[in-house]
Amino acid sequence: MTIVIIIIGATIRRDEETGGIFIARVIHGGLADRSGLLHPGDLVVEVNGNPVLGLEPEQVIQILINSQGTILFKVVPNAAQSSSSHMSVYMKAMVDYCPLQDSSIPCPDAGMAFSRGDLLEVVDQSDGRWWQARKLPVLRVLKQREQWWSQPSPGHSCIRPLTLAENEDDAEDKRTLTDVEELSFDEADSDVTDGIYLAGFRRTFRLWRRTSFRRRRQSCTTCSPNSSTLSTPYEEVALYQRPPQENHRLIILVGASGVGVTELRKRLIKLNPSTFQGPVPHTTRPIRAGEQTGREYHFVTKELFEYMVCNHRFVEYGEYKAHLYGTSTDAIDDVLKRGRMCIVDVEPHSVHPLRTRKLKPYVIFIKVPDPERLRQTRRDARLITNCTINRAFTEDDFMELEETSHKMEAKYKQLFDSVLVNEELQDACMRLGSLVHQAQNEPQWIPVSWSRPEA
């Protein structure tokens, strides 16, 4: 049995065979830790002159409670205790954890709740079953002295590996091209402004349209068999600063349909088209007068498109009016190789296959503002649906947008590096620009596997 002694920041346990009372754990940053005098495995002989051999841990606690002023421990130090060399490891939580719901935690009071996406500094991994760590309240700021224990084992009753397919909307994740229903592509698939071609925007390309207010059918297909599965409760992360000679990180925008992802992406690219660019999509539709292959689209045959599908070359693809459309990883590479920043918007389930060492994606979630601000800011906005082109938002649209946005955030927040609330358009665009700048030029947390040199 282990008992936590909050006053001294340590736990004790009783050896059932010998009746000896041992220090089980020293809580990092607590009184015992800071004194440097108590270590895990030390045998406690006396507390304030009272012999403790054979006592129950509760009786030892009683002695402590009754003690006034200085508390004196007589201990036999654990010979095997190595000099404490704390090497912090940083983890991003990929699951939610609540110690109060965990029947296996020895001391729920010392446990700490955390949510998916939280950054945790693991300060002690000496116990294989329970780690000590603290939550980092803000990226790179290591302030909070909040202590917790958490079990690294994936077999944990609370921290169990999550499979996103367990979620309610996952029927939608299991799509095939035959699921494709009505889509509302504009006749003009690309946008030309001031001589700048903005190919592949989601209004015309994202392949995601509502067929009714309440029933959304997602019509694009993600090209990774494991894309919806997160199988680890933690992801080890490290701070990474992109060296100037390396390609820019891929910028991914994610958000509910209608929240303004297309608008923001378009504005950002228009602001500085020599810096920002979207990947040029592939299509099997015939080329039209005035179009150039490789500018609006890569115009390819159906056979080539299908070959590319079979070879997992698309991040997302779908079909509209008997023509196939897709965003390829090669098109993303092309932008990056030219030294530009590639900005894509994809469905959140398509983020997973893009999470590679090479692309080092930085994911920005575009979030709805609070209900009042949403309705205020979209008063004059126009929405494109497959029923009516260019009509005002209705109350149903707002409600659906809010619901989808909140669900998306709840389900995928562990994948987001930043959250951008799209309130006032100009301001949101400025903030997007500064987030992208930070992602490229300032240290950011990335999975350690992306920062290691290639084997």
Ligand SMILES: Nc1ncnc2c1ncn2[C@@H]1O[C@H](COP(=O)(O)OP(=O)(O)OP(=O)(O)O)[C@@H](O)[C@H]1O
């Ligand atoms: N902050 C904002 N303030 C006012 N209007 C906005 C704002 N953000 C977006 N809009 C407008 O809302 C409408 C929908 O935006 P947008 O087309 O970018 O949505 P989306 O997230 O790309 O969804 P979809 O893929 O379904 O088109 C557009 O008319 C856009 O101009």
